[in-house]
Amino acid sequence: MSEVIVAGGDPEEIGAALEAQGGTVRYAEGTANRSALEAAGIERADALVVTDAGLATSVTVALERNPDLRTVIYARESAPEFVRGQADHIVDPELLGPDTLAEELLR
Template sequence: MDHAVVIGSDPDGLGEALEEHGVTVSRATGTADRDSLVDAGIEETDALVVTDVGLATSIPVARELNDRFRVVVYSHDSIPEFARASAGLVVDPDLLDVETVAEELTAEH
């Protein structure tokens, strides 16, 4: 993974952990609407990291712009059912810390 777009406040610091593993991280601001996703580089990203499930409505919008990225949800809250099928990885921060998730996302498989 070379690039990730983070949406949400990222209170646990997954974006920073990814940066420590060499990933370029950009953030879609506000409600992560179409314009902020484009500004953050969604069209060329490898991953959309959702840290606020209230912004899950951004997933289908992002998919319209790029259908090749992995969706990672890192939140204490449950992801809405409509977005669950799009999520490649859903992790509760109480189960895995940011370092472990960053290592897994950046490991060569």
């Protein structure tokens, strides 16, 4: 897995950690809506990392464009109930640092 889209701000610097592990990182701007995800290359991405639980709908939108996408909510806030069945992983940054998550995601 090498192409990862990050949606939301990146307070934990997961983007830098992914790049340090050899990943290609692109960012979905703004609210990570359909057009922002498409502009970031969601169709060819291997994974989506959402860093703001308020942007959880981007998981649903992204999976419509790329059903094989691996999805991770990487946020301190609780993920909304509707996305819990769609996200492959929901991770609190206090429990798993960005370097460890990047290593696991790019394995």
